[in-house]
């Protein structure tokens with residue numbers, strides 16, 4: 001398939017084309033930039049929800065509940081489930097889909113991905129994959145990631161509403177999340193509320209919450225396996241969405257996101273043009289022997305390669 | 317970046333356990349593949365839908381005797397109907413020789429009987445994916 005064909009098929013919502021394009025993004029296929037450029041004007045319509053939390057807290061089961069609800073409203077859905085890949089072999093077993101299999105059909109597009117070595121609980125391709133689903137007409141996109149530590153807050157930069165899922169007995173972990181995930185969450189969900197009295201948990205979390213730009217972060221108890229609390233969760237998601245829409249928060253969020261992405265791209269472009277430098281090892285040696293600082297070395301390399309960087313950029 | 321091999325492991329039909337399927341899934345993971353583990357009690361429709369959306373190279377079906385002569389052909393038929401017959405299908409389970417022949421006739425690339433060692437399956441998958 002050529003670029004235009006792929007784009008047209010994706011825009012028409014063709015599952016096979018969407019799936020192939022996602023693979024091409026993950027594998028960094030040669031014509032990918034051109035295809036993404038053509039899709040870009042068709043993006044920005046989907047609302048994106050992130051679901052993060054430690055492994056086994058019930059994220060996929062909750063998402064299953066959300067899918068059933070949104071599907072019954074006739075929404076077109078996309079779901080991306082991200083699991084870590086083995087740092088040694090690069091392999092992974094992706095088991096989230098297993099929990100969703102009975103609620104999905106051709107109308108719900110679900111893709112399981114691995115981090116492919118990327119840090120922060122997400123994958124390098126995530127932004128582009130979200131765009132593909134968005135352009136294909138999905139009105140709502142749900143992303144599942146594993147989030148436990150401070151580095152895993154990255155997902156907050158990709159979504160409009162972020163749910164942090166925890167479960168009772170996680171008192172100590174809550175302490176750890178204090179300066180990380182709890183700060184970026186828009187809604188906190190205490191799942192598996194059937195297992196024990198979770199009132200203490202609610203209090204512990206509320207104590208550690210800061211209000212998020214004027215949005216009062218709600219703490220909700222759910223039992224994902226039987227649907228308890230799901231309607232309330234959905235109400236809160238709607239409230240958060242309305243809050244973002246009425247306060248113009250959504251525009252700010254999305255502009256911040258674009259800024260972040262551009263800066264990242266600049267870094268990547270510069271880096272790509274420099275890593276191949278034949279004198280790199282010599283420069284490393286100089287830094288190692290304290291002749292120059294890393295900061296100075298970086299400037300040296302940028303200066304040396306300025307024409308290469310310049311020439312490798314497209315004309316605009 | 318290198319292209320990753322993606323495999324869907326599923327057990328169609330209502331009976332049995334998925335121990336064997338899990339062993340294979342782990343072996344493929346340890347060989348560096350991305351394995352979408354779909355579990356058991358699946359319909360052919362669910363399996364094909366997952367295979368297409370996940371864009372896998374290979375579907376591995378773990379079948380118990382009895383399921384292979386109805387469910388596997390149904391998977392093959394739906395793959396074809398959706399224009400996804402380039403996804404390779406392998407089958408694992410106890411299957412009589414005559415039926416193995418029949419499965420291969422409808423496009424199943426290989427059938428692995430009991431006693432197959434996982435490295436054999438890993439090697440086979442790498443080969444068929446490389447061949448394209």
Ligand SMILES: Nc1nc2c(ncn2[C@@H]2O[C@H](COP(=O)(O)OP(=O)(O)OP(=O)(O)O)[C@@H](O)[C@H]2O)c(=O)[nH]1
Nearest residue numbers: 054055056057058059060061191192222223224225
């Ligand atoms: N008792 C109880 N069990 C639950 C609840 N929600 C999920 N579970 C169970 O918890 C286990 C893990 O659920 P998942 O939905 O796979 O959890 P997850 O957070 O997606 O797990 P990972 O993707 O592996 O990080 C499963 O056995 C679920 O059936 C709940 O509310 N109560």
Ligand SMILES: [Mg+2]
Nearest residue numbers: 059060096144
């Ligand atoms: Mg999960």
